[in-house]
Amino acid sequence: MEEWLVLVNPKAGYRSHAEARTREALRRGGVKATVRVPTTVKAMRDAVDMGAREGRRRFVAVGGDGTINVVVDQLLQHEWNEPPVVGLLPSGSGSDLARTFDIAQNIEEAATTLHGDAHKRVDVGVLEGNWGSRYFINVAEAGLTAAVLHRALTLPRWLGSSKYHLALALTFPRIRLVEMTLQAGDMEFSGTSLLAVFANARYFAGGWHIAPHASTSDGLFDIQVFTASKKDVPRLWWLAKSGSHIDEPQIRTVVADSFSLSVSAPWPVEADGEYFGEGSMRGRIRRGAVLLKTAHP
Known part of the structure; x- marks a missing residue:
């Protein structure tokens, strides 16, 4: 199974300890992943760009809706032969997208979705x-x-x-x-x-x-x-x-x-x-x- 690139927003939520919890959840679940922790929006966008240049297709956003919004927006600045795969580990104050797909509202339970091949093809809006x-x-x-x-x-x-x-x-x-x-x-x-x-x-x-x-x-x-x-x-x-x-x-x-x-x-x-x-x-x-x-x- 191709490795995930996991991008953790350490500022999402309040005292979420997102990085430590993510690393532990991935370890416990045996999920093959590289974890990076961008500390600004620009750094998050740069991390997405680096992943795309490395030829990656599987990305995980750890944070709230703002985090996945940035990740998706930056992913779609690139050309893809097949749509990129995006996982979500909620740790923000909202995490509303996860509710639509019945993804658990915590990192530990949501990490189980990273196993297997199940996914949904999802539309994206464009605002100009x-x-x-x-x-x-x-x-x-x-x-x-x-x-x-x-x-x-x-x-x-x-x-x-x-x-x-x-x-x-x-x-x-x-x-x-x-x-x-x-x-x-x-x-x-x-x-x-x-x-x-x-x-x-x-x-x-x-x-x-x-x-x-x-x-x-x-x-x-x-x-x-x-x-x-x-x-x-x-x-x-x-x-x-x-x-x-x-x-x-x-x-x-x-x-x-x-x-x-x-x-x-x-x-x-x-x-x-x-x-x-x-x-x-x-x-x-x-x-x-x-x-x-x-x-x-």
């Missing part, structure tokens, strides 16, 4: 804006939750997923509805909105079931436009925890393989726990771009 072109594998948003994420990044890591609730309370008073135009599939929406969601997978923000019908293998974004007023946000925020917000009349939904979003004012954009920037953007799906290692086919 004033930040350039970036890939993402889980969920992207523009508006309220992107602003919340941007604020949450400044809060102490020991808060875990509860930092998103605190960030909402701190951000909410300054949020304004924005005039936007969205073209996606058979939807042409023009009006005011607090939030637009572009989901490839199902969960975000530490377990919130934002897109219960999303699929990572159908070649489509699950798109939601929140037309609610600010007074409706607390109720919709809690409904989104279970995915029951989706049937509310203030939520416009469509599935599409691409979209174009224009906004009248700077609007924050994030994907998979990483803040991209502000403004209008375009998106599209790249089908079956990676093979995600899972316990079952």
